Amino acid sequence: MSRVEVDVVVLGLGAGGEHAAHKLAETGLAVVGVERDLIGGECPFWGCTPSKLLIHSAQRGDDFARAAARIREANHDWHDEQHAGPLEEAGVRLVRGHGRLAGPGRVEVGGSTYDARLGVLLNTGTAPAVPDIEGLADTPYWTNRDVMRQEQPPGSLVVIGAGPIGAELAQAFVRFGTEVTLLEAGHRILGPEEPEAAEVISGVLRREGVTIRTDAEVTGVRHVDDGFVVEVDGETLAAEQVLVAVGRSMNLVDIGLETVGLDPDHHRVDTDERMRAAERLWAVGDITGEGDYTHLSIYQAQVAVRDLLGEDGPWADYRAVGRVTFTDPEVGSVGLTEEQARAAGLRVAVGRADIARSARGWISEADGIVKVVADADRGVLVGGTVVAPYGGEVLGLLTTAVHAEIPVGTLRHMHFAYPTFHRAIAAALGDL
Numbered sequence: 001m002s003r004v005e006v007d008v009v010v011l012g013l014g015a016g017g018e019h020a021a022h023k024l025a026e027t028g029l030a031v032v033g034v035e036r037d038l039i040g041g042e043c044p045f046w047g048c049t050p051s052k053l054l055i056h057s058a059q060r061g062d063d064f065a066r067a068a069a070r071i072r073e074a075n076h077d078w079h080d081e082q083h084a085g086p087l088e089e090a091g092v093r094l095v096r097g098h099g100r101l102a103g104p105g106r107v108e109v110g111g112s113t114y115d116a117r118l119g120v121l122l123n124t125g126t127a128p129a130v131p132d133i134e135g136l137a138d139t140p141y142w143t144n145r146d147v148m149r150q151e152q153p154p155g156s157l158v159v160i161g162a163g164p165i166g167a168e169l170a171q172a173f174v175r176f177g178t179e180v181t182l183l184e185a186g187h188r189i190l191g192p193e194e195p196e197a198a199e200v201i202s203g204v205l206r207r208e209g210v211t212i213r214t215d216a217e218v219t220g221v222r223h224v225d226d227g228f229v230v231e232v233d234g235e236t237l238a239a240e241q242v243l244v245a246v247g248r249s250m251n252l253v254d255i256g257l258e259t260v261g262l263d264p265d266h267h268r269v270d271t272d273e274r275m276r277a278a279e280r281l282w283a284v285g286d287i288t289g290e291g292d293y294t295h296l297s298i299y300q301a302q303v304a305v306r307d308l309l310g311e312d313g314p315w316a317d318y319r320a321v322g323r324v325t326f327t328d329p330e331v332g333s334v335g336l337t338e339e340q341a342r343a344a345g346l347r348v349a350v351g352r353a354d355i356a357r358s359a360r361g362w363i364s365e366a367d368g369i370v371k372v373v374a375d376a377d378r379g380v381l382v383g384g385t386v387v388a389p390y391g392g393e394v395l396g397l398l399t400t401a402v403h404a405e406i407p408v409g410t411l412r413h414m415h416f417a418y419p420t421f422h423r424a425i426a427a428a429l430g431d432l
């Protein structure tokens with residue numbers, strides 16, 4: 001067994017790990033990056049980029065084959081040299097294989113041990129969660145990973161799970177001509193979002209032909225010669241394919257968390273404001289349980305890098321994390337929902353505006369809403385949601401407002417260009 005001394009080991013090279021390894025190596029530190037699959041992780045190869053390419057092509061009315069070709073082109077046919085190259089140029093030593101912690105500041109990969117003087121940054125990410133449904137494990141069901149490798153859309157598709165991934169892909173496939181049924185165990189689709197947002201998106205999806213069933217209990221899945229049989233609420237549904245999109249499971253198995261005093265059965269890696277998780281261990285990304293977003297993983301990596309380099313913050317602050325569901329219209333939201341703000345004990349004020357009644361919404365025949373959630377005692381927004389064409393872009397204004405705690409009075413007296421979607425925010429502020 002060889003033994004190598006370095007400054008930092010980055011275990012798992014998802015979005016945050018890749019960013020941190022690059023930045024740390026650029027400062028001249030000796031950095032080892034350990035990856036067992038493709039460097040860059042879920043986002044570029046099976047997540048954000050290919051799903052947004054599929055959605056974009058579906059929206060433009062392209063052929064599915066064009067979308068498939070653009071996905072292959074974007075991720076170099078599932079080769080990671082466009083990620084590995086820049087890391088190596090920055091001086092990162094890449095080690096391929098499954099890494100395990102072996103005590104504070106120590107990682108084992110294959111037959112080698114890496115001792116990290118400063119510490120280890122953990123970024124092992126997540127994999128698709130698979131629900132315990134009778135028969136499902138024995139079928140060739142799809143996860144997001146399979147979707148991104150298809151050359152043709154299926155004739156019919158049952159999507160199990162109506163979170164952001166399920167809702168986005170249900171709409172993309174129905175637009176490619178697939179007959180889509182979207183099954184959700186909860187009372188509504190896009191459960192964590194504002195109910196008003198879920199209502200708009202449900203209406204749009206239904207209008208486009210998606211069959212949505214909420215409070216749906218899937219009790220069995222079988223694969224027969226010409227497709228799948230899905231048992232739901234005592235009925236059977238037949239479909240050519242089944243897509244499982246019920247969330248993510250954390251890659252925390254067999255990574256040696258117990259060797260640094262952490263519970264390997266805990267559902268996440270708890271971190272402090274500097275992203276420290278244990279002695280000489282930092283953790284970033286989906287495994288921290290603060291949200292499954294690429295931008296959040298990179299944000300946390302920036303915080304951890306500052307701490308590793310001995311800088312004086314700023315440290316992690318999650319008050320204004322933005323998130324976007326890339327349905328059409330998009331759902332952009334930031335901070336707390338009304339329900340979360342009330343649960344936090346705030347004196348809450350809420351303002352709403354209907355995009356369809358705004359000038360731009362009427363011109364564009366667009367559906368959507370803006371909802372702002374204010375802390376009435378402090379006179380600042382603590383959350384906001386915009387469902388609109390380009391809702392993810394309009395979100396920028398609400399994110400700035402929540403992040404910088406701009407007084408509602410100041411926001412109300414801004415100039416809001418006419419006729420834009422963001423002008424609907426002025427109407428929502430007026431409704432507070």
Ligand SMILES: Cc1cc2nc3c(=O)[nH]c(=O)nc-3n(C[C@H](O)[C@H](O)[C@H](O)COP(=O)(O)OP(=O)(O)OC[C@H]3O[C@@H](n4cnc5c(N)ncnc54)[C@H](O)[C@@H]3O)c2cc1C
Nearest residue numbers: 012014015036041042047048099125126285286292293294
């Ligand atoms: C379909 C889909 C669409 C999405 N769309 C968006 C979007 O539009 N916007 C957005 O912000 N987010 C989106 N996400 C979420 C986003 O992909 C993740 O939040 C993002 O990838 C950040 O993850 P991460 O940094 O935690 O690590 P990951 O990307 O999960 O990478 C972790 C890496 O660690 C490696 N690894 C794990 N264990 C070991 C080990 N023991 N040894 C060595 N290597 C190991 C893995 O192979 C992997 O490469 C989407 C996700 C999916 C599935």
